[in-house]
Amino acid sequence: MVTANPIAEATVPTEALEPPWRFNLFARWPWLKRLVRMRSFQFLVILPNLFMFYLFIISALFGTPVGNRNIIIVFVWILWWFMLIAVLVPFGSRIWCTICPLPFFGDWIQRRAVIRVRTGKSPGTENSFFGLHKRWPKRLSNIWLQNFGFLFLATFSALLVTRPIVSAAVFGILFLVATVLALVFRLRTFCNYVCPISGFLSLYAMTATVELRSVDKDECLKCKSKACIRGSDKGWACPWNVYMGKLDRNNYCGLCFECVKSCPNDNISLFVRPFATSDVVVRGYDEVWKACIMLVLALTYSVMLLGPWGRFKDWANVSEARNWAGFGLFAAGQALLALVIFPGLYYVSIRLAKWYARADSVPTKELFLKYAYMLVPMGLLAWIAFSVPLLMVNGAYIISVASDPLGWGMNLFGTADFPWTPLRPHWVPFLQVPILLTGLYYGLRGLHKVGRRIFTDPAQLHRSLVPPAALLVGVTLVFLKLFIG
Amino acid sequence: MAGVVAVVLVLVGLPLVLWHWRHVTSVHRYPPGTKMVTLTAVAKGGVWTRDDIVGLTYWWRKPTRIGDVPLNQGDHVVVRLRSADVLHSFAIPLLRLGPVDIPAGHTVDVEFDAKRPGMLTFLCWQVCSPEHPGLHGRFVVKGNEQEETW
Incomplete structure (x- = not known):
């Protein structure tokens, strides 16, 4: 490998x-x-x-x-x-x-x-x-x-x-x-x-x-x-x-x-070693698609599990809602977004990068693989931003379940009746925004670092970064809109 | 060898410990002679049941609706209440017992003494599902003097 x-x-x-x-x-x-x-x-x-x-x-x-x-x-x-x-x-x-x-x-x-x-x-x-x-x-x-x-x-x-x-x-x-x-x-x-x-x-x-x-x-x-x-x-x-x-x-x-x-x-x-600065090489299309899939899933999970749209929750909750048509739409939509639409958008950004930088000598495949690294720190931080409210809102269940793991009426540590208590839910957006912006920073930084390995001319380098960077900023804005409205 | 022993201890020991807790420890926390009745409320179908509703069976097995629960006059009764799905509650109006909330997934113990013979209707006091009206049952307390004629 x-x-x-x-x-x-x-x-x-x-x-x-x-x-x-x-x-x-x-x-x-x-x-x-x-x-x-x-x-x-x-x-x-x-x-x-x-x-x-x-x-x-x-x-x-x-x-x-x-x-x-x-x-x-x-x-x-x-x-x-x-x-x-x-x-x-x-x-x-x-x-x-x-x-x-x-x-x-x-x-x-x-x-x-x-x-x-x-x-x-x-x-x-x-x-x-x-x-x-x-x-x-x-x-x-x-x-x-x-x-x-x-x-x-x-x-x-x-x-x-x-x-x-x-x-x-x-x-x-x-x-x-x-x-x-x-x-x-x-x-x-x-x-x-x-x-x-x-x-x-x-x-x-x-x-x-x-x-x-x-x-x-x-x-x-x-x-x-x-x-x-x-x-x-x-x-x-x-x-x-x-x-x-x-x-x-x-x-x-x-x-x-x-x-x-x-x-x-x-x-x-x-x-x-420092965070997100060393392994910046994406080697195969499988890894590129993994990056796309994970970023899209961070988005769909946020919509489905954290969002206010009951319709999407019902579509996903097929075993109870029994809305098979809705579930089919949800499954197909998610797969399409993860496997086709988002990778397609990323590919368009790479083609634009090549055109704008006049980089005809650089193979499209090389740029497509290498620049995909920008999706890695962005995706990780997007998942962290999604997971923060998961823990803060539902973390109290950990305390009660630790005492009664099977729901049998045990009380091993005396906390079985600890009530559900969301932890500072009003802080959540103030945590999610800096996390997302950190992901954007490291994504752009990684993009620049990878670009320096391909282009020796600074002007060509910077022109090649513009379209994928714009895509990354767009993704960040979508997440920000979702998390803070 | 020590590693193998440790793994076997885990695989065998954990179920044993849990079984012991469920069938011995949790029962023997009450005085000898206590009558233990376990009831689980299931919103799906509006059923009180004495079946064990667990993760393995909840989604496919139809629980058996409880019939009359026989008790003897003088019994000290512990009703172990469970909710298989949503918030339920339990009350015996004739005894002014409850309503006692049974949050989803919780186990709650309620105690009373069956002092007099007769029928004690129990029901769910919390509107839990469209089948909520079906969530009722009866304790039938047999009097000591009537035992032979029952």
């Missing part, structure tokens, strides 16, 4: 290629390095999560069907979602994947171990894996499946985020699919190519303030064992099939830290 870009590197001034500052966390905090090098580290961080997911599924099946009194709805779609999009991703990259329980059983069966490492010879690795070791089809070795999977789930989101049984069904299916795929295909195929959560994590992890990288790329070139990707007696082969010597983006590194354990040269470290 990691390739060089000779076109950009041949035309760009050297200073534009220099990465921003970064700070070696393992060097500063040796205890952190010792912690992640423990064989039991991943198991210890996954086990509590496994317990919680198990509790969620039991609660959905045998607890109350009322969403705001069932822990699966409140803890997953209010607490976890907010933490994921507003904290874990921007500050921890794919740290959720470190502790995600979905691949646990698949890994257990593949490795025939929960903690220890098995050496041996499985295709492409120095470890012994159980399973059929099939290669995932090359045609599907991208995030298109994840794009469509997430869009499909989003179509039913009104049911998914309010009905405990629907959430349990989805998680149960994901657990099952992850386990079956681990038996058939190599490594963590589910995480790489199928998991709908992984899809958007891969995109927004580009903005994150941490990265796991090799300290000295020359050491990787000299390394003969390539234990980071092939594994060794100290660590499993990278479940994400990533070679650290060439890793230059966060997208497909799941932060499992196996490479930190297996690297024979102690050449891998965790770095802190």
Whole structure:
């Protein structure tokens, strides 16, 4: 998945290629390095999560069907979602994947171990894996499946985020699919190519303030064992099939830290870096469409879940409203907007950019892919702006549900009767506006940074930025209109 | 091995703990001899039911409408009230008991003593759905002296 870009590197001034500052966390905090090098580290961080997911599924099946009194709805779609999009991703990259329980059983069966490492010879690795070791089809070795999977789930989101049984069904299916795929295909195929959560994590992890990288790329070139990707007696082969010597983006590194354990040269470290300034390269149409889909969904979710239009809510709430024609309109409209209309608008902006900048020598494909980065920080911050009122208005349910997770009448912490209390709802617009404007700033900044890698002539560069920047500003205005009227 | 044991403990232990709470702990918080009656109000169909309405069954299983609930004179009764969907309430007008709100998804316990034989009608006091008028039932308290003739 990691390739060089000779076109950009041949035309760009050297200073534009220099990465921003970064700070070696393992060097500063040796205890952190010792912690992640423990064989039991991943198991210890996954086990509590496994317990919680198990509790969620039991609660959905045998607890109350009322969403705001069932822990699966409140803890997953209010607490976890907010933490994921507003904290874990921007500050921890794919740290959720470190502790995600979905691949646990698949890994257990593949490795025939929960903690220890098995050496041996499985295709492409120095470890012994159980399973059929099939290669995932090359045609599907991208995030298109994840794009469509997430869009499909989003179509039913009104049911998914309010009905405990629907959430349990989805998680149960994901657990099952992850386990079956681990038996058939190599490594963590589910995480790489199928998991709908992984899809958007891969995109927004580009903005994150941490990265796991090799300290000295020359050491990787000299390394003969390539234990980071092939594994060794100290660590499993990278479940994400990533070679650290060439890793230059966060997208497909799941932060499992196996490479930190297996690297024979102690050449891998965790770095802190500035937000949304490093991984600015979008490499494929699948990633561009993911950026478009996520931005459009932030908009439609805001309309459907936060907006005052009851008609749209009824259209989405098909299992109760039974308005199938309305649901069809909603589903088709959302899909059309995400897959055709918005990508089409973005394409028009790129064509205009080429025309205005008289950039006939720059391939349209290159500009289309590279400038799409501007949608990444914008999309992330739009989702954060959407999630803020979700937490502030509904967060009180977390307190009551913590004491009575199944709605059975428990009162574990004495807070089961804590009333629904929106937290300063009048502050919401004052939080959403700066968040959106921050997304616009980083989107435009990223656009400029990417543009400098393509155009050496400043005048041509700035002309090429105008149409996509106008699109980004337009998107921001739409969100502002939606959030503050 | 320790890891496997930990996982098995989680998979087996959690359901056991929950089962114990539901069937032992929550029942035994009341004195021995207490008669526990669990009633769930379902707006869909306007039904009081003794069925367990949970996430797995709510959407497809039609709950059984409660018939008369037999009690004995002298019983100390705890009615464990649940709402499967919306805000309901519970009242026994003859005893001037309630109305007690049962918020959606909550469990509320109400206690009374069945001191005299007869019929005690209970109903939902909160207009909860178009089927709200169907939300009523009866406790039938059997007198001690009438036991053989019942």
